Amino acid sequence: MAAVSEKPKQKRIAIIGGGLVGSLNAIYFAKRGFKVDLYESRKDPRSQEFVQGRSINLALSVRGIESLKAVGAHGPMVEGGIPMYARMIHPRNGKKYAIPYGKKDQCILSVERRKMNEHLLTVAETYVNVDHHFEHKLVHTDLENGRVTCSWDDTKVEINADLIVGCDGAYSTIRKEMMRKPRFDYSQTYIPHGYKELRLRPTQDGQFAIEVNYLHIWPRNTFMLIALPNQDRSFTCTLFFPFEQFDMLTNREEVIKFFSREFPDFKDLMGEEYLVEEFFKNPTGPMVSIKCKPYHVKDKAVIMGDAAHAMVPFYGQGMNCGFEDCLVLDGLVEKHNNNIGAALADYSRTRNPDAEAICDLAMYNYIEMRSSVNSTLFLAKKKLYSFLNSLMPKTIIPLYTMVTFSRIPYHIVIERDKFQEKVGKKICERN
Amino acid sequence: MAAVSEKPKQKRIAIIGGGLVGSLNAIYFAKRGFKVDLYESRKDPRSQEFVQGRSINLALSVRGIESLKAVGAHGPMVEGGIPMYARMIHPRNGKKYAIPYGKKDQCILSVERRKMNEHLLTVAETYVNVDHHFEHKLVHTDLENGRVTCSWDDTKVEINADLIVGCDGAYSTIRKEMMRKPRFDYSQTYIPHGYKELRLRPTQDGQFAIEVNYLHIWPRNTFMLIALPNQDRSFTCTLFFPFEQFDMLTNREEVIKFFSREFPDFKDLMGEEYLVEEFFKNPTGPMVSIKCKPYHVKDKAVIMGDAAHAMVPFYGQGMNCGFEDCLVLDGLVEKHNNNIGAALADYSRTRNPDAEAICDLAMYNYIEMRSSVNSTLFLAKKKLYSFLNSLMPKTIIPLYTMVTFSRIPYHIVIERDKFQEKVGKKICERN
Numbered sequence: 038m039a040a041v042s043e044k045p046k047q048k049r050i051a052i053i054g055g056g057l058v059g060s061l062n063a064i065y066f067a068k069r070g071f072k073v074d075l076y077e078s079r080k081d082p083r084s085q086e087f088v089q090g091r092s093i094n095l096a097l098s099v100r101g102i103e104s105l106k107a108v109g110a111h112g113p114m115v116e117g118g119i120p121m122y123a124r125m126i127h128p129r130n131g132k133k134y135a136i137p138y139g140k141k142d143q144c145i146l147s148v149e150r151r152k153m154n155e156h157l158l159t160v161a162e163t164y165v166n167v168d169h170h171f172e173h174k175l176v177h178t179d180l181e182n183g184r185v186t187c188s189w190d191d192t193k194v195e196i197n198a199d200l201i202v203g204c205d206g207a208y209s210t211i212r213k214e215m216m217r218k219p220r221f222d223y224s225q226t227y228i229p230h231g232y233k234e235l236r237l238r239p240t241q242d243g244q245f246a247i248e249v250n251y252l253h254i255w256p257r258n259t260f261m262l263i264a265l266p267n268q269d270r271s272f273t274c275t276l277f278f279p280f281e282q283f284d285m286l287t288n289r290e291e292v293i294k295f296f297s298r299e300f301p302d303f304k305d306l307m308g309e310e311y312l313v314e315e316f317f318k319n320p321t322g323p324m325v326s327i328k329c330k331p332y333h334v335k336d337k338a339v340i341m342g343d344a345a346h347a348m349v350p351f352y353g354q355g356m357n358c359g360f361e362d363c364l365v366l367d368g369l370v371e372k373h374n375n376n377i378g379a380a381l382a383d384y385s386r387t388r389n390p391d392a393e394a395i396c397d398l399a400m401y402n403y404i405e406m407r408s409s410v411n412s413t414l415f416l417a418k419k420k421l422y423s424f425l426n427s428l429m430p431k432t433i434i435p436l437y438t439m440v441t442f443s444r445i446p447y448h449i450v451i452e453r454d455k456f457q458e459k460v461g462k463k464i465c466e467r468n
Numbered sequence: 469m470a471a472v473s474e475k476p477k478q479k480r481i482a483i484i485g486g487g488l489v490g491s492l493n494a495i496y497f498a499k500r501g502f503k504v505d506l507y508e509s510r511k512d513p514r515s516q517e518f519v520q521g522r523s524i525n526l527a528l529s530v531r532g533i534e535s536l537k538a539v540g541a542h543g544p545m546v547e548g549g550i551p552m553y554a555r556m557i558h559p560r561n562g563k564k565y566a567i568p569y570g571k572k573d574q575c576i577l578s579v580e581r582r583k584m585n586e587h588l589l590t591v592a593e594t595y596v597n598v599d600h601h602f603e604h605k606l607v608h609t610d611l612e613n614g615r616v617t618c619s620w621d622d623t624k625v626e627i628n629a630d631l632i633v634g635c636d637g638a639y640s641t642i643r644k645e646m647m648r649k650p651r652f653d654y655s656q657t658y659i660p661h662g663y664k665e666l667r668l669r670p671t672q673d674g675q676f677a678i679e680v681n682y683l684h685i686w687p688r689n690t691f692m693l694i695a696l697p698n699q700d701r702s703f704t705c706t707l708f709f710p711f712e713q714f715d716m717l718t719n720r721e722e723v724i725k726f727f728s729r730e731f732p733d734f735k736d737l738m739g740e741e742y743l744v745e746e747f748f749k750n751p752t753g754p755m756v757s758i759k760c761k762p763y764h765v766k767d768k769a770v771i772m773g774d775a776a777h778a779m780v781p782f783y784g785q786g787m788n789c790g791f792e793d794c795l796v797l798d799g800l801v802e803k804h805n806n807n808i809g810a811a812l813a814d815y816s817r818t819r820n821p822d823a824e825a826i827c828d829l830a831m832y833n834y835i836e837m838r839s840s841v842n843s844t845l846f847l848a849k850k851k852l853y854s855f856l857n858s859l860m861p862k863t864i865i866p867l868y869t870m871v872t873f874s875r876i877p878y879h880i881v882i883e884r885d886k887f888q889e890k891v892g893k894k895i896c897e898r899n
Contacts, residue, residue, distance in 0.1 A: 216656075220711075220754055224655030225647075275829050280651075 118146025489773030549577025767809030
C-alpha cells in the first residue's frame with residue numbers, strides 16, 4: 038500500500054466505530070490524504086480469541102466487492118469467500134432443489150465478519166496517516182464544532198476533528214446526537230421475529246455437512262432456517278422465528294419436538310445433544326429497520342452504514358450497502374474538490390432515497406424468503422424474468438440481479454422493477 | 469368536586485408534565501382514588517403574566533368534550549369556547565364563502581390553550597389526593613422500578629411511584645427513556661412547512677375584525693393562512709409556509725410584498741406596520757408527526773398525549789385525541805378492576821392503531837386544507853356525502869363528521885371512509 042505524505046493543511050477525520058464500515062472508511066479517507074483517527078470502544082479483534090458481536094457471516098456481492106476494489110482491499114476477501122451460486126431449498130417433504138441467484142457464473146460470497154473486519158483494520162494500518170484507537174468509548178460529542186470526547190483507561194481524551202464520521206452501527210450514538218437537532222426525520226421498526234445462530238459442525242471426516250456452494254433455506258412460511266458455509270467447513274445456521282414462539286421453547290423436549298417436526302433433516306445433521314446445547318447457549322437477537330435523514334450536520338459530521346440505515350438481513354445487503362456508502366461519499370468528495378460541506382449535503386440528498394429503498398426491499402424479502410420461495414408462482418416469475426432478460430438484457434433485469442449483481446442505485450432498482458412487473462403482467466395477460 | 473378519602477394501600481401516580489393531557493389525567497386518576505403527584509418543569513401558569521409555549525388556540529370537539537364531561541370538567545370550557553360552524557374560505561379573488569363542518573348545529577369550539585390548562589389545574593387541585601409540583605425538572609427516570617428524580621430549586625427530589633404517566637409532550641423525556649428498551653418502534657417525521665402565529669387585533673371600536681363564528685382559511689395550494697377567534701375579540705392567525713420560503717422573507721419589504729400578493733385582504737386588516745412587527749416578533753416553529761409503540765413499560769409507566777402520538781395540527785385533533793386517551797385508559801383501568809398492568813397492556817394494544825390513524829388523517833388534511841378546499845371536486849364530494857348521509861344516516865357519515873363529531877375509534881373511521889369512498893365512486897360511475 039502507498040503511504041501518503043503529510044500536506045500543509047491536512048484535514049483531520051475522526052471515525053467513530055471500527056467495524057466493517059468504519060474500517061473501510063478509514064482506508065478511503067486515508068487514500069485521499071486526510072489524517073484519520075479511528076475510535077472503537079471494543080478491544081482490537083486481532084488480539085482477541087473470542088469476539089462478541091453481530092451475526093457471524095455475511096454475503097459479499099457486487100456493491101461490496103466494487104467498494105473494496107476501489108481501494109485495493111478486495112483480494113483476500115474475494116479469494117477467501119465461499120461462492121454460493123444458488124439457494125438450496127429444503128421443503129418439509131425433504132425433496133430439496135436449487136434456485137440459482139443469477140446466470141451460471143454469478144454468485145454471492147459467504148465471508149466471515151471477523152475476517153473481513155480484521156483485514157480492513159490491517160489494510161488501514163498500512164497508511165501512515167491512520168491511527169487506530171481501541172478501547173476508546175465515546176462519552177460526549179459536539180457535532181457542530183467537531184469535538185469528541187472518549188474515555189480510555191479511566192482518562193478522558195478530547196478530540197478536535199474537521200469531520201466526525203459516525204460508523205457506530207444500528208444503535209449509533211452519533212445518530213442519537215443528530216436526533217437532538219431540529220427537523221431530523223427518524224424511524225426504527227422492529228419486526229416480530231428474532232434470530233438465533235446455531236453452528237453446524239463439519240462431519241466427523243472433516244467435510245461440509247451439506248452441499249457447500251449454496252445458501253441453504255428451510256422456508257416454513259411464518260418462519261425459516263438458513264445456513265451459510267464457513268471456511269472451516271462448518272455452517273452458520275440462523276433460525277428466524279417470532280419472539281412469541283421463541284418464548285415457548287423453554288426446555289430440551291420442546292426444542293427437540295419443534296426441530297423434529299419442522300426441520301427433521303437439520304436435527305439429524307446437528308445431533309440432538311449438540312442442537313439443544315447450541316440452542317440454549319446462543320442468544321435470541323432482535324432485528325430492526327432504521328431510516329433517517331439528513332445524514333450530515335453542516336461540514337462537521339456524517340453517519341454511514343447501519344448508523345444511517347440499519348436493515349433487516351433478508352437481502353444480504355447490509356454490509357454491501359454500507360461499503361457502497363464509502364464509495365459513493367468518496368466520489369462526491371472528489372466531485373466537489375475535497376469541499377466536505379458540499380459533498381456531505383450532496384451525499385445526504387442523494388444517498389437517502391437509495392438507503393431507504395434497500396431497507397424496503399429487505400423488508401419485502403423478509404416475507405419472500407420464508408414463504409414465496411415455496412410457491413410455484415415465485416418460480417414461474419423467476420423463469421419469466423430470466424427469459425425476458427435473455428431477450429432484452431439491458432431492458433429487463435431480474436430484481437435480485439439488479440440488487441445483488443449491479444450497482445444500479447437502489448431507488449432506481451425499485452422503479453425499474455415496478456415497470457418490469459407491469460411488462461410481465463401484460464405478457465401473462467396476452468398468453 | 470368530591471374529595472376522596474385515603475385508602476389503606478393507595479396507589480401513587482407520578483404524572484410528568486402539567487400541560488393539557490397531564491392536568492386532565494390528574495383529575496382522572498384522582499377521581500379513581502389514587503394519590504396523584506403532578507410534576508411540571510415550568511412555573512404555575514396561573515401565577516404568570518406571560519406563558520411561553522405551543523400554539524395559542526385549539527379547536528375543542530366531541531372527543532375532547534366527552535372526555536372533559538366524564539370528570540365534570542367541561543362547563544367553563546364549553547361555555548367559554550367560541551363556536552365555529554364552518555370554514556370561511558378566502559380565495560385570492562376576495563369572494564369568500566363558507567363550507568359548514570357538519571349539520572346546522574354542529575360546531576367546533578375555539579378555546580385558548582392557557583385557559584384550558586389553568587382550568588384543569590384548578591379542578592385537579594380541588595382533590596385532596598392531588599399535589600402539583602411546579603418548577604420540578606425531570607433529571608432521571610428508572611421506569612422499570614417506578615423511580616423519578618426531579619431537580620427543584622437546586623435540590624434533587626427522589627420520587628417512588630406505582631405508575632409513571634408521561635404527559636410530557638412531543639419531545640417527551642419519558643418516551644426517550646422508553647426508546648432505550650429493546651423492541652420499541654418509533655418514528656418522527658418533520659414536514660417541510662413551518663408555522664408562524666400572527667395576532668389580528670379587534671377593530672378600533674372593539675369588535676371582531678372578521679366574521680366571528682368561523683375558522684377562516686386562506687388556502688394557497690402550497691401554503692395557507694388560518695384564523696381562529698379568541699374571547700378577547702382578537703384572532704390568532706397562523707401562516708403555514710415552507711421553511712425554505714420563510715427563509716427568503718428576511719426584511720420588511722419582502723414581507724409586505726408577499727402579503728400584498730397572497731393575502732391582500734388580510735394585510736389590510738392587520739395594517740402594514742403591525743403585520744411586519746408581528747411577523748418578525750413571533751418565531752417560526754416546526755411541525756412533527758410522531759408514532760411509537762408500545763406505550764407502556766410493564767405496570768410501571770405509560771406515555772399519553774403528544775408524548776405518544778404528536779401529530780401535525782391540520783385536523784384539530786391533537787388535544788381532543790390526548791383527552792380521549794385519558795378517557796380510554798380510565799375505561800380500561802375500570803374494565804381490569806384497577807389492575808394497572810393489565811390495563812396498560814390493553815391500552816398499548818388498542819390505542820396505538822387509533823393514534824396512528826389520526827396521525828395519518830392529520831397528515832392527509834395537511835394537503836386537503838391548503839389545496840383541496842379550493843377545488844370544485846372537493847365541494848361536490850362534500851355535498852354527495854352529506855346527501856348520502858341524509859338517506860342512510862347510520863351507514864354513510866362524512867369523514868370529517870366521524871373524526872370531529874363522533875367517538876368512533878379513529879382506525880374504524882379510516883376503514884369506514886375507505887368503504888364509503890367505494891360506494892361514492894360506484895354511485896358516480898352509474899350516473
